[in-house]
Amino acid sequence: LHARYVLHLLHETRKHLKQLPNISHVSTCYSEEVTVCGDLHGQLDDLFLIFYKNGLPSPSKSYVFNGDFVDRGKQSLEILVILFTFLLIYPKEVHLNRGNHEDHMVNLRYGLCGAEHDVKGFVLNPTELPFSCSFSYGFTKEVMQKYKVHGKKILRMFQNVF
Numbered sequence: 001l002h003a004r005y006v007l008h009l010l011h012e013t014r015k016h017l018k019q020l021p022n023i024s025h026v027s028t029c030y031s032e033e034v035t036v037c038g039d040l041h042g043q044l045d046d047l048f049l050i051f052y053k054n055g056l057p058s059p060s061k062s063y064v065f066n067g068d069f070v071d072r073g074k075q076s077l078e079i080l081v082i083l084f085t086f087l088l089i090y091p092k093e094v095h096l097n098r099g100n101h102e103d104h105m106v107n108l109r110y111g112l113c114g115a116e117h118d119v120k121g122f123v124l125n126p127t128e129l130p131f132s133c134s135f136s137y138g139f140t141k142e143v144m145q146k147y148k149v150h151g152k153k154i155l156r157m158f159q160n161v162f
Helices: 003-018 044-054 076-089 104-111 131-135 139-146 151-161
Strands: 034-037 062-065 094-096
Touching (some): 003 076, 003 151, 034 044, 044 076, 076 094, 076 139, 139 151
Parallel strands (some): 062 094
């Protein structure tokens, strides 16, 4: 997805989340169910399996995602794009809670193997990460590899979302 669309999605998601209280109250009647998910950790296949078994979010199908969307897997960004899109389309049926892996400092620790950072926590030379980091799938590293030109801007916007 082009960086312009990712940035627009992040902007709209931030705008939506700023209107919500810090604590979400989700209630249903006895005839409805809510699917609660957690710890996707960049595993897009797991998200697809959840949707395959339980159905896509819709006015009749509510979801609560309990954070840890990113790190460890190779497709954290894709998971966020899907979840943020569903959040904006079905704001009453999709609820997202931030996990510790959505914290910028945790992203750095899981994905950058001690790479040199600036004062704000951004990698000084993301293209010069040590070879030993290639086994690690941290969110920060993933974004910088997928969006070489706009990666820092996307990461800053992501930090502003949560």
